[in-house]
Amino acid sequence: MTTHTRTPAPTARTPYTLARNTAESTRLNLQHTIYVQNAGYLLHPSLAPTLPPQARIAEIGTGTGIWLRALALQSAPQNPAWTYTGFDISAAQSPPPVPNNNPCHFALLDILAPVPAHLIARFDLIHLRLLICGLTGPDWALAASNHEFDHRARLLPSPPTLSTPTEATTQLIALAITGQTREHKFLANVPALPHTLRAAGFTAVTHETFPSDRHGGAAMRAKCTDVMVGATSMLAEYAVGKYPDLGVTGEEFAALVARARGEVEGGKAFYRWDMHVVTGRKALLS
Numbered sequence: 001m002t003t004h005t006r007t008p009a010p011t012a013r014t015p016y017t018l019a020r021n022t023a024e025s026t027r028l029n030l031q032h033t034i035y036v037q038n039a040g041y042l043l044h045p046s047l048a049p050t051l052p053p054q055a056r057i058a059e060i061g062t063g064t065g066i067w068l069r070a071l072a073l074q075s076a077p078q079n080p081a082w083t084y085t086g087f088d089i090s091a092a093q094s095p096p097p098v099p100n101n102n103p104c105h106f107a108l109l110d111i112l113a114p115v116p117a118h119l120i121a122r123f124d125l126i127h128l129r130l131l132i133c134g135l136t137g138p139d140w141a142l143a144a145s146n147h148e149f150d151h152r153a154r155l156l157p158s159p160p161t162l163s164t165p166t167e168a169t170t171q172l173i174a175l176a177i178t179g180q181t182r183e184h185k186f187l188a189n190v191p192a193l194p195h196t197l198r199a200a201g202f203t204a205v206t207h208e209t210f211p212s213d214r215h216g217g218a219a220m221r222a223k224c225t226d227v228m229v230g231a232t233s234m235l236a237e238y239a240v241g242k243y244p245d246l247g248v249t250g251e252e253f254a255a256l257v258a259r260a261r262g263e264v265e266g267g268k269a270f271y272r273w274d275m276h277v278v279t280g281r282k283a284l285l286s
C-alpha cells in the first residue's frame with residue numbers, strides 16, 4: 001500500500017521557458033552527454049540490480065528521448081526484455097518513430113495531471129531529468145504525489161548554482177534567474193528534492209551531488225559553457241521579452257548576449273554548477 005501524503009493543490013500553469021526547436025534539441029542532446037559523463041552512469045547503480053527481467057521503464061519530460069534511447073541501447077545485451085516509454089507534455093522534440101523492433105515508445109503525458117488509469121502501477125522505474133524550467137515551486141510536490149504508480153523514481157534535475165566572474169555573463173545569468181523566479185520556478189527546488197520525495201511517501205531516498213566538471217577537465221568545462229550559454233540566453237530572452245520592467249531593450253539584450261559570448265570565447269568566463277541525483281522508492285498502489 002502506498003503511504004503518500006495528501007496531494008497538494010495544482011498551481012496556475014506558467015509557460016515552459018525554454019524553446020522546443022531543432023537548436024534546443026541539439027543542446028539537450030549535448031547536455032545529456034555532460035550529465036552522463038559526470039555521473040558516470042545512465043541508471044543509478046543501486047537501481048539496476050533491483051529491476052525485474054521484464055522491467056517497464058518510463059521517463060517523464062523526456063524531450064528528445066536521448067536518455068531513454070541511450071539506456072535501451074546500453075541495456076539490450078543484459079536485459080533484452082526491458083521496455084521503455086518516454087512521456088512528455090509536448091511531442092515537438094520527440095524522435096521520429098522507428099518501424100523496427102525498437103524498444104522505445106513515446107507518448108504524451110502531463111506530469112501534473114492525474115495519472116491516467118491505464119498507467120497506474122504500470123512502471124517499475126520512472127526517470128525525470130532537467131524539469132526545472134517546466135515545474136513551479138509547488139509542482140514538484142504535486143509531481144511526486146502523482147507518482148502513486150511509481151515503484152522507484154530517479155530525478156536528475158537541472159543546475160542549482162551557476163558561477164562566473166564576468167560582467168555580461170553574470171548579468172545574463174541574473175536575468176535568466178529573475179525570469180525563472182517570476183514564473184515560480186526556483187533553483188532551490190532542486191536541493192529540496194529529497195525532502196519533497198519523502199513528504200510524498202518515497203522511502204530509501206538517496207541524494208548525491210557532484211560538480212559539472214567532475215570529469216573531463218577543460219574539454220568538459222567548454223562543453224558545459226556551450227550548453228549553458230544557450231540555456232541562459234534563452235531564459236534571459238524570455239525574461240526581458242515578458243517583463244518590460246526589467247528595462248532591457250531588444251538592442252541592449254542582443255549586445256549583452258554578444259558581450260557574454262565574447263567573455264566565454266575569450267576564456268574569461270566559464271559555467272560550472274552542482275548536479276544532483278536523487279533516487280527514491282514508492283510502493284505500488286494495492
Ligand SMILES: C[S@@+](CC[C@H](N)C(=O)[O-])C[C@H]1O[C@@H](n2cnc3c(N)ncnc32)[C@H](O)[C@@H]1O
Pocket residue numbers: 016018028029032060061062063064065066067087088089090093109110111112128129130131133134135
Ligand atoms: C529541459 S527538457 C529536458 C528533457 C530531458 N529530460 C533531458 O534531460 O534531456 C524538459 C522537458 O520537460 C517537458 N515538460 C515540461 N513540463 C512538463 C509537464 N508538465 N509534463 C511532462 N513534461 C513536461 C518539456 O516539454 C521538455 O521536453
